[in-house]
Amino acid sequence: MNSITITLRNRRQLDRLENKWLSPFAAKSDAGASTRLRHEKEHPYRTAFQRDRDRIIHSRAFRRLKHKRQIFLTTFGDHYRTRLTHTIEVSQLSRTMARTLGLNEDLVEAIALAHDIGHTPFGHIGEVVLHRIMAGKDHLDGVIHLGDMGGFKHNYQSVRIVDSLETKYSFDGLNLTAPVREGILKHTRLRRQDVLLPGFCYDGLNYDLDDAVTLEGQIVAICDEIAQRTHDLEDGIRAQYVDLDQVRQLALIKKIEEIKGSFLSSESDGFVYRNRLIRKLVDLLVTDVLRQTIKNLRQFYKREQRYSFFDRRIVWFSDQLDPLQVELDQFIMKRIIKTAIRDRDDHHSEEVIRNLFKSYFQNPNLVPSYRLEKCMSKDEISLVYDQQAAAENRVHEQLRRDGRFARAVCDYIAGMTDHYAELKYREFSAKSVQELEAMRGDDDRVIT
DSSP states (O other): OOOOOOOOOEEEHHHHHHHHHSOOOOOOHHHHHHGGSOOOOOOOSSSSHHHHHHHHHTTTHGGGGGSSSSSEEEEEEESSSBBBHHHHHHHHHHHHHHHHTTTTTHHHHHHHHHHHHHOTTHHHHHHHHHHHHHTTTTOOOTTTTOOOOOOOOOHHHHHHHIIIIOOOOSSOOOOOOOOHHHHHHHHSSSOOTTTTTOOOTTSSSSSTTSSOSSHHHHEEEHHHHHHHHHHHHHHHHHHHHHHHEEEEEESHHHHHHHOOOOGGGGTSSSHHHHHHHHHHHHHHHHHHHHHHHHHHHHHHHHHHOOOOOOOOOOOOOOTTTTHHHHHHHHHHHHHHHHHHHTTTTTTHHHHHHHHHHHHHHHHHSOHHHHTTTSSSSSHHHHTTTOOOHHHHHHHHHHTTTTTHHHHHHHHHTTOOOOOHHHHHHHHTTTTOOHHHHHOOOOSSOOOO
């Protein structure tokens, strides 16, 4: 038997393998390594994008996704998607698409795993409520009068978390590479007019362009759409918000039956139907995007004669399938998401977010010290928790006139899981004003 040599592959060897085996259009880890906001010595046997992915997985914000709502409450049932399972599905689809196109799987995985870590408790309604407050449109019944403080959007918040809010290292944030940060920001639409965050770091984000300049970033954006379309439909069928006859009237479903055959016959068992439908739907959408992307890429290279910096959308559906997936999206919004909003009582979720914000804003002593560090000195923070000093020096009154404090409160609430937000809401509701003033904010760093 011939002898074999077994050695460890170091980072430089892995970088060389990327350059050898990946498509010329792929983003390379060796180039990404130099784009961190703070210079760091690179790891001996992990590429830059592997390291980004690992930092995201080990972050608190990532772990909290398991207790954050996608569409249905996390207590609605064991088999409905949460933010975490949605994130895993986006990651899986993105890696499949990247491998098929010869692109960088580590990069798409890092972007996919972090794209939703900025989501609030209670899904979309939490984001809406926080945006109204931070945009100066909701004064919380006369409690806050600071005007427009920059608004709120979960993709911007995701970038803020990886840039500065996550606390795990000797520096603020996770210090990720620019391609990962840009992909996180641009997985959904930018809100240039509505979201103007003080101190937000735009370095490396190509903010003047709507889409990521890497194909990997664009892949995550489209896979986020595909994952939402397919799993929202599946969850809606399971919850009996729509029946199979309604689903079969959609042009996209008719197309699947036409292409794939009669496996979706009306005599099929409903459970089998649903499973087969979702599998075929995912396959159809992903395949269409892959084929159209190749066409778009060929046109781009023919016109631009370059392998990188894609300053226009390359990864998208074909002209034939795009209107069909739009119809599916509208169907899901009308028949599933809006029904879920009605059934899950979003008025209660709105009340929870608003009351938490009022409680923390009126009682800065309830906010953990590590969150106050973003807007105060250590000496000032110590006075916040000293009842007598706070009263004499009017520390609390000063904070309530400071937009940075309002942002700290927003960050704290945005990081909460559904369960924790409900817990604090019930706790505060049971306390008197005097009891709230005497409390001290949790400082176990459960919430980032």
